[in-house]
Amino acid sequence: MQDIILEARHINKQFHDPVTVQVLTDITFSIAKGEFVSVTGKSGCGKSTLLYILSTMDTDYDGDLLIEGVSMTGKNDAALARIRNEKIGFVFQFHYLLNEFTVLRNVMLPGMKLNKYSEQEVEHRALERLKMLGIEHLAHKMAYRVSGGEKQRIAIARALVNDPFIIMGDEPTGNLDVKNSEMVFNIFQQLAEEHNQTLLIVTHDQGFAEKTERIIEMEDGKILRN
Numbered sequence: 378m379q380d381i382i383l384e385a386r387h388i389n390k391q392f393h394d395p396v397t398v399q400v401l402t403d404i405t406f407s408i409a410k411g412e413f414v415s416v417t418g419k420s421g422c423g424k425s426t427l428l429y430i431l432s433t434m435d436t437d438y439d440g441d442l443l444i445e446g447v448s449m450t451g452k453n454d455a456a457l458a459r460i461r462n463e464k465i466g467f468v469f470q471f472h473y474l475l476n477e478f479t480v481l482r483n484v485m486l487p488g489m490k491l492n493k494y495s496e497q498e499v500e501h502r503a504l505e506r507l508k509m510l511g512i513e514h515l516a517h518k519m520a521y522r523v524s525g526g527e528k529q530r531i532a533i534a535r536a537l538v539n540d541p542f543i544i545m546g547d548e549p550t551g552n553l554d555v556k557n558s559e560m561v562f563n564i565f566q567q568l569a570e571e572h573n574q575t576l577l578i579v580t581h582d583q584g585f586a587e588k589t590e591r592i593i594e595m596e597d598g599k600i601l602r603n
């Protein structure tokens with residue numbers, strides 16, 4: 378039996394801007410633990426809108442989202458923020474590292490936010506993640522002094538610090554050259570294969586998507602292929 382950890386049930390989303398536009402229509406799918414899934418489709422098809430909903434950042438939709446079998450419907454902002462911090466690791470197109478902090482401090486941030494571990498424990502976890510990604514030598518550098526590819530690796534280490542049940546990425550290779558895009562893909566693949574890490578990555582990069590285990594293809598707010 379597959380261990381379903383994320384489930385979208387008949388999700389519909391409209392924007393009223395000022396006319397009503399249907400942006401997502403009847404989105405239904407589930408993701409099992411350890412799957413490496415990409416979401417693709419043309420610009421404007423609704424990928425980012427869907428990711429906002431799946432990551433609990435947007436609650437203004439019809440339908441239901443279940444995380445580890447628990448419905449997110451009716452949960453208040455504080456409860457959702459807690460779920461996000463504890464269970465979801467984010468990797469964006471732009472890394473959003475804090476330049477005035479060291480690499481280690483940046484990786485520690487989601488751990489400190491959680492109020493679950495002592496500072497020492499968070500530091501230990503952050504160093505372990507940096508080691509896993511082969512960049513522990515950068516730990517004490519200031520974030521602004523590392524390269525673009527290194528920054529994205531640091532962002533992945535940061536996403537992993539709380540042992541998220543899923544990593545969600547929004548165009549994580551969108552700002553990288555071919556070599557660094559491949560490096561990010563390889564890290565994701567390694568996380569899936571060796572650590573049973575679940576990944577859901579929005580990308581318009583067909584090359585990236587085709588290498589993932591499963592593609593969810595969207596068109597005009599609907600799932601075309603899943």
Ligand SMILES: Nc1ncnc2c1ncn2[C@@H]1O[C@H](COP(=O)(O)OP(=O)(O)OP(=O)(O)O)[C@@H](O)[C@H]1O
Binds near residue numbers: 398418421425
């Ligand atoms: N706040 C908003 N108000 C009104 N319409 C919006 C809003 N945000 C997005 N949209 C519209 O919803 C549709 C889906 O946008 P979304 O950003 O999800 O697409 P996308 O597939 O992620 O595109 P891209 O690949 O270019 O990032 C687009 O038509 C967009 O114009």
